[in-house]
Each structure stands twice: as structure tokens, then as C-alpha cells.
Amino acid sequence: MENNYYDPADLKKFGKITEYQKELGDKYFSYYNDVFKEGALTAREKALIALAVSHTVQCPYCIDAYTVDTLEKGCSEEQMMEAVHVAAAIRSGASLVHSVQMMNKVKALTHG
């Protein structure tokens, strides 16, 4: 066992999750591969979405993987960072929009 929670080499072992549950693992990878195929969205658009979501879920494996993927798909640094800002804006917005609840509560408690 490594003495840390995240090891970059573990990303290569992702496919081995089928070892303990083959059927569900295979279904997951089949679904995953289908999701990233060219569809109504281009593969490039999907890669940028994946990069943004990777930052939201704060998965270092996903960030590594989709940084490479977006580079390979010809995205510029500006496009990649804008995608992360979209994730950050939604994430911060999600906190801020809850402040309406706080304001509601304040007003309910203070008759204000």
C-alpha cells in the first residue's frame, strides 16, 4: 500500500475495478465509452465539460486525464481555463443561492 491516498499510477488501474464486480464494471465502461462518443455534442465539447466537472468533483485522476484529453483535442489553455471557470461559477453560485435561505430565515426570525 502506498502511504498516500492518491497515486497517479492508479489511474492506469481504473479498468481493474471489474475484478471485484465484472458485470457492473463492464456495464459502466460500456456506458462511459458511449457517453464520450461524438453525438449531439462533439467529442471536444464533451471533453471540456468533463474537464470542468473534474474540477467540481475534485478528482485528481479526472483532472489529469481530461487535461490531456482536451490538449489532444486541440483546446487552448484559455478554453480550458474558461471551462473551469464555468464549473467554479456554478459551484460558487450554488453556495450563494443558498444565502437566500439564510436571508429568508433571518427575516423570519427578526420580523425584518
Added chain:
Amino acid sequence: MKSLAAKRHPLSAAARQVQLLEDPVHDLPGFRETLERHGIRTLRSTALGTLQVNIGKMCNQTCVHCHVDAGPDRKERMDRPTMEACLQAIDAHQIGIVDITGGAPEMHPDFRWFVAEVRKRGARIIVRCNLTIIVSNKKYRDLPEFYRSQGVEVVCSLPFYTAGRTDRQRGDGVFERSIEALRLLNAVGYGTGDSDKVLNMVYNPAGAFLPGSQSDLEQQFKKALLKDHGISFDALFAITNLPISRFLEQLQKSGNYEEYMEKLVNAFNPVTVEGLMCRTMVSVGHDGMLYDCDFNQMLEMPLSAGMPRHIADLPNASVIGRNIVTGRHCYGCTAGAGSSCGGATT
């Protein structure tokens, strides 16, 4: 920046590069072994359609990824008798495509003479132009007009459609000067859809990653260069960086060598083998030595045993059907959609 040769870097020696690539300490299958695993027992040439001529290593740029280790400090260049021997080989084998490369081939004092001589023979002429050479000195500013007058197909190189990534690979200000050169090429009709003035663009990743879909990249480059700079070109060739010379040194220095090699090996696509450029070409070094491709040339891996060694011996030799000399660097041409001097091979 100096070339590896000028710095006397150990990797400036081809033998050291081959030693590193074939080192058994790296747990990677040999290229032959992989071919055999896919039922490909022999890799042979099928035609002699292209003669790729590297007329010298001198270049006005010193790009960090250059597999030739070219630069202003490289003085090696092809002499006139060797160029004449190339012309004799073109005549003898009726070679249809002559691909002139370097360095910056335009810096060779006999470049224009050689192009004109090839043109007289009716071959299609490709010149691999780094763009900035056109605006590097007054004496090169008429190159677009020269290319036009000789019916040259220009294959220019631009690593990316933004300045930041291009300049990191090629040096400060290279993007801006490349744009200026592209405008001069467009001004004489290159890259505007005219089949006599073809301007193709080479994209190679600016780092330790593989090129994506060539057609998608072409669309992105066309859209960005037209919108931001009013520039057009015909086709984009997406080329994989091969682990040779300065790119190999970069991979080692940045700690990406093993991961990159694994990536190339894992991306091996047997469908690419049929279209490998080495099967239809012969590459000539500045000293007249013969190779299966430009990459083998840089690794000093000559044609297989029994084949001619020098261009002077090519006119009277048959090289079709020869065994292609391979090594682990060949994974660069078989990864994903395949890679060649003309881009993807599938």
C-alpha cells in the same frame, strides 16, 4: 538556444538515442514483437513514390521538439554533387514526389537551383517550410513568389493557433512572424483552394501528448486563423512527435519519457501499418546516405542489408520490397490514426 550537438549533449549521438529507446529496463515490447503479435510478419516497402531529401540541418529556429536537432549552429549541408545524384535517382526511378526538408531548406545556397532542377523533371515538389524563414531576412521575402513560380507545394509548420503555445515550442515571437509569413503566402494565392498553390499546415502537439482527430484539428485551426488573422490554408497534417533527438531529451528532462512511450505503445493501431510512409519512400541525408524515413535518418539506421547505402548507388538499385528497418520509435507512426509526413495515415 543551442542544438544538442553544440551543447555536446549525450543524446546528440544517434547511438545513445537508440540505446535509450531499446533499453530493456523499460518494460515495453519491441516494435517487431508488436507487429508479429498482430500477425504482421514482415514490413516491406511497396513502391518508391517519394524521395525525401534533407538538404541540411541549418535552421533559423531552434525548436524544443526538433527531431533533426536543427538550428543556426548546424552547418551540415548537402553538396552539389550529392544533389546531382538525387536528380539522377529521380530520373532513373521516375520518382513522382520530391519532398525537400531540413533544417530550413531555404537557407541552403543551392536550394532554388535544386527546386528548379526537380521541376524540370516534372515531379511534384514539396518544401517543408518553417514559415519564419520567409520574414527572417530580406533575401527570403520573395520565397512565396519563388514557390509559386515553381509550382511548389508548401507544407508549413505551426504548432498551434495561439501565440502562447507556439512560442513555448518554437521561441518568442515565432507565432507573430509565422502569421506574417502566412499572409505573404496567402497574398500570392497559396492556401486559397488553388491546386497549383497548395499550402498545407503541419500540427504537432506542443508536449508529451498525442494529436487528436486530424479533421477536428483542421476545423479548429481554420476557424481560429481565419477569425483572428484572416489567414487560410488547405489541409492540416496532424503529426505525432517521435521520441527522437530534442523531443526525446525533453521527455527525459521533464520525466515524461516512460509515460509517453507507454502511451504510444498502448495506442498501437495495426490498421496504420499499411499506410506507413516508409513503405513508399526513401529518405536521403545531407551526406547522401539512404534511410527508410527521416526518423531512421536521425537515428542513423540505414536501409536494410543488401540495399544501397548512398544516393549515388540508388539509380542502379531496386529498393522496392526491401525490409523496413524498425525500432521502438516506430510506435510514433502507428499510434492512433497513424502519423506520417503527410499527417494521419488512416
